[in-house]
Amino acid sequence: MNRMEEFMTLQRELENEPAALQSTTLRCLERVGRARKRARFWKIPVSAVAAALACFVILANTSVAFARSVGGIPLLSDLAKAVTYEPGLKAAIDNEYVQPVGLSQTKDGVTLSIPYLIADKSQLVLFYSLHSADGRSLELRGAGLGGLTDEFGKKVEYTSYCEGPENGAEALQKIHYQFTNGSETPEKIHLELIAADRSAVVPDAPAAANFTMDVSIDHSLFQEPEKFGIQKEYSVSGQRLIVQSVEIAPTMTKITLDTPKTNTALLRNIAFSLSDEQGNMWSGRKNGITATFDPFGDNVRDVYLESNFFSHSKHLYLKLESVGWLPKSMRTVEVDVKNKTASPLSDSIRMTQLEQNGSRLNLTFEKPIDGKNLSQIFSSVYSDSAGNWDVKSFSDRSSENRMEEIVSVNHWKGGIIYLTRDWTPPAVPNEPVVITLK
Numbered sequence: 001m002n003r004m005e006e007f008m009t010l011q012r013e014l015e016n017e018p019a020a021l022q023s024t025t026l027r028c029l030e031r032v033g034r035a036r037k038r039a040r041f042w043k044i045p046v047s048a049v050a051a052a053l054a055c056f057v058i059l060a061n062t063s064v065a066f067a068r069s070v071g072g073i074p075l076l077s078d079l080a081k082a083v084t085y086e087p088g089l090k091a092a093i094d095n096e097y098v099q100p101v102g103l104s105q106t107k108d109g110v111t112l113s114i115p116y117l118i119a120d121k122s123q124l125v126l127f128y129s130l131h132s133a134d135g136r137s138l139e140l141r142g143a144g145l146g147g148l149t150d151e152f153g154k155k156v157e158y159t160s161y162c163e164g165p166e167n168g169a170e171a172l173q174k175i176h177y178q179f180t181n182g183s184e185t186p187e188k189i190h191l192e193l194i195a196a197d198r199s200a201v202v203p204d205a206p207a208a209a210n211f212t213m214d215v216s217i218d219h220s221l222f223q224e225p226e227k228f229g230i231q232k233e234y235s236v237s238g239q240r241l242i243v244q245s246v247e248i249a250p251t252m253t254k255i256t257l258d259t260p261k262t263n264t265a266l267l268r269n270i271a272f273s274l275s276d277e278q279g280n281m282w283s284g285r286k287n288g289i290t291a292t293f294d295p296f297g298d299n300v301r302d303v304y305l306e307s308n309f310f311s312h313s314k315h316l317y318l319k320l321e322s323v324g325w326l327p328k329s330m331r332t333v334e335v336d337v338k339n340k341t342a343s344p345l346s347d348s349i350r351m352t353q354l355e356q357n358g359s360r361l362n363l364t365f366e367k368p369i370d371g372k373n374l375s376q377i378f379s380s381v382y383s384d385s386a387g388n389w390d391v392k393s394f395s396d397r398s399s400e401n402r403m404e405e406i407v408s409v410n411h412w413k414g415g416i417i418y419l420t421r422d423w424t425p426p427a428v429p430n431e432p433v434v435i436t437l438k
Contacts, residue, residue, distance in 0.1 A: 079093060079098075079115075079116060079127060079172055081171060081172065082127055082171070082172040082173060082174055083174075085286050086285065086286065086306065087282070087306050088250075088251060088252060088253075088282070088285075088306040088307030088308070088309070089118060089125065089251065089307075091307070091308075091309070091310040091311070092118050092250050092251065092307070092309075092310065093118075094310070095310045097118060097221075097223070097250050097310075098116050098117075098118055099116065099117050099118070099119065099217065099218055099221055100115070100116060101114045101115055101116055101117050101126075101215060102114075102115060103115075103213055103215065105211050105213055107209040107210065107211055108208065108209045109132060109133040109134060109209075110130060110131070110132050110133070110138060110195050110208050110209035111130070111131045111132075111133075112128060112129075112130055112193065112195065112209075112211050112213075113128065113129045113131070114126055114127065114128045114213075114215065115127060115129075115172070117215070117217065118250070118251060119185050119217050119222070119251070120185065120222055120223070120225065120249045120250045120251050121179075121184045121185055121222060121225070121249065122178065122179055122184065122185065122249060122251070122252070122254065123176065123177065123178050123179070123185065123249070123251045123252055124176075124177040124179075124185050124189070124217065125174050125175070125176055125177075125251060126174065126175045126177075126215070127172045127173070127174055128140070128172065128173055128174070128175060129171065129172050129173065130195055132208070136197055136198075136208065137197070137198045138195045138196065138197060138198060138208055139195070139196060139198050140162045140173075140175070140193055140194065140195060140196075141162075141194050141195075141196040141207075143160050143162045143175045143177075143191070143193055144160075144191075144192040144193075156179065156183045156186060157179065157180050157181045157182075157183045158177050158178060158179045158180060158183060159177075159178050159180060159289050159292070160175065160176060160177050160178070161175070161176040161178075161289055162174075162175045162176075163175070176289065177189075178289045178292075178304075180292055180302075181295075185217060185219075186217065187216065187217055187218075187219055188214060188215070188216050188217065189214070189215050189217070190212070190213075190214050191211065191212065191213050191214070191215060192210075192211075192212055193210070193211040193212075193213075194207045194209075194210055194211075195207060195208045195209045195210075195211065196208055222250075223250055223309075225247045225248055225249035225250075225309070226247070226248040226309065227245065227246070227247050227248075228245060228246040228247075228248075228437045228438070229244075229245050230243045230244060230245055230246060230435060231243075231244055231245075232435070234320075234431075234433050235431060236320065236323055236429045236430075236431065236433065237323060237325055237427070237429050237430055237431075238264075238265075238325075239259070239263045239264070239265050239267070239325050240259065240260045240262070240263055241257065241259060241267070241323075241433075242257060242258040242259065242260070243255065243256075243257060243318075243435065244256040244257060244258055246318060246435075246437060248307060248308060248309050249307060249309060250307060250309045250310070251307055252285065252304050252305065252306070252307050253274060253282065253304065253305040253306065253307050253308065253309075254302055254303070254304055255272055255302065255303040255304075255305070255318070256301065256302055257270070257299075257300060257301055257302070257303065258301070259299045264327060264328060264329075265325035265326055265327045265328060266298050266299055266325065266326045266327075266328060266331065267299040267300045267323070267324070267325060268299075268300065268324045268325070268326045268422060268423060268424045269291070269300065269322075269323070269324035269375065269423070269424070269426050270291070270300050270303055270320070270322070270323045270324065270426075271283070271284055271303075271320075271321040271322045271323075271426065272284070272303055272305060272318055272319065272320055272321060273305070273318075273319050273321050274305055274308060274316060274317070274318055274319075275316070275317050275319065276308070276311065276313035276314070276315055276316055276317070277313065277314055277315040278313075280308070280311060280313070282305050282306040282307070282308045283305060283306065283321070284303070284304070284305055284306075285304055285305065285306055289304060290303070290304055291303050291304065297379070313438075314438070315436075315438055316436075316437040316438050317434055317435070317436055317437065318434070318435040318437055319432075319433070319434045319435075320429055320432075320433035320434075321428070322426040322427060322428055322429070323426060323427065323429050324423075324424045324425060324426040324427065325424065326421065326423075326424035329344070330344045330345075330346065330421065330424075331420060331421055332418055332419070332420060332421070333345060333378070333418070333419045333420075333421050334416060334417075334418055335351070335354070335363060335416065335417040335418070335419060336415065336416060337354065337356070337361065337415045337416070337417065338415045340354045342363075342365075342419075346424065346425070348367055348368055348424075348425045349365060349366070349367045349377060349423075350365065350366055351363065351364065351365050351366075352364050352365065352366050352404070359410055359412075360408055360409070360410055361408070361409050361410075361412055361417065362406060362407070362408050363406070363407045363408075363409070363417070363419075364404060364405070364406050364407075365377050365378075365404070365405045365406075365407070366402055366403065366404050366405075367402070367403055367405070367423065367425075368401060368402060368403075368425070369401060369402065369403045375422070375423045376405065376422055376423065377405045377421065377422065377423045378405070378407060378419045378420060378421055378422055378423075379419075379420040379421075379422045381420050382407070382409055382417060382418060382419050382420065383417075383418045384412040384413050384414050384416060384417055384418070385413070385414035385415070385416040386413040386414055407419065
């Protein structure tokens with residue numbers, strides 16, 4: 001019997017946790033008490049003690065319910081802290097939808113540990129911690145999967161999001177891998193991770209340590225998502241929006257959309273909420289990837305909400321909360337370097353500074369924010385009047401209600417720069433859209 005078979009056996013035995021565990025523990029203590037009355041400690045076989053300890057270690061490392069029941073295990077406490085603001089992942093942990101990993105590697109005085117993961121067909125969340133022997137505060141600055149391919153040799157497409165140490169230098173943090181364009185979570189991944197000093201000012205400063213390791217994901221533990229086919233077209237603020245489907249998985253809810261080519265505007269941002277018969281509500285995720293675009297990068301195709309997979313709601317309602325349509329005629333913004341003007345720009349965006357420094361041109365733009373929307377105003381593609389293109393860097397800074405974006409371009413010629421606009425302010429739709437899923 002391999003480790004995974006042992007794990008599955010233990011999971012079946014602990015299906016009635018934690019109530020059954022408590023009564024089992026009490027019965028076990030009663031038996032131990034009776035045994036102590038009958039025999040001295042030195043008469044208990046050493047092999048039996050070793051077996052009991054081994055059983056405890058296996059249970060503590062493979063069953064979240066067992067670890068929670070015995071209490072006092074800091075790792076489980078850290079796991080809960082890591083998902084404080086993500087109710088979907090918290091529900092997954094509460095329902096034991098966690099796979100043990102137990103990997104640890106030390107390089108150049110830095111230890112990387114990956115104790116747990118949560119995964120379904122579309123997303124993988126790795127929980128990790130970094131510890132430096134000299135006490136430095138570290139963060140991951142690279143979380144690649146090493147040119148990952150599936151069992152057929154096809155490249156696996158994904159986007160990733162790596163969190164920094166917000167709950168303490170050595171607290172558990174997360175890496176989100178979201179698999180896109182038909183790719184699914186593989187059964188095995190090859191991680192290429194870069195740990196860097198958080199105090200390093202230069203982005204490309206030397207790494208504190210480089211790690212490579214393989215992580216296996218057990219697909220037999222996956223639970224099937226709940227799927228709803230919609231295929232309905234709506235008129236939203238003068239444009240057409242097609243809601244194709246909704247899929248509720250253990251780690252997230254995915255809403256798949258389509259937009260007709262006849263629309264005069266591009267769908268650049270959109271927000272939904274999900275509610276049930278008891279008034280519970282799930283909205284867009286606060287961490288990780290919130291949306292992905294079509295292959296051309298023009299329109300939002302998939303929107304991701306917090307998962308309510310484990311809520312077992314009898315009735316579910318999907319509501320369109322806000323939408324941001326960018327007129328196609330305003331996608332390209334022309335910057336006149338000589339006259340220091342940029343057009344067309346909406347009332348919500350303005351160019352506040354144009355500074356020329358040799359071959360570099362720094363353009364500063366400002367837009368309002370609502371406290372959580374820090375979306376980039378422009379894409380990383382620009383061209384000049386001669387057809388050349390190059391972007392040196394993007395940077396931004398924000399206050400309580402305004403955000404500045406600085407675009408630095410090199411090797412431009414002529415007096416005109418063309419930028420590609422990505423962001424438009426969201427607005428509440430004129431017509432309410434509420435879809436009954438069940």
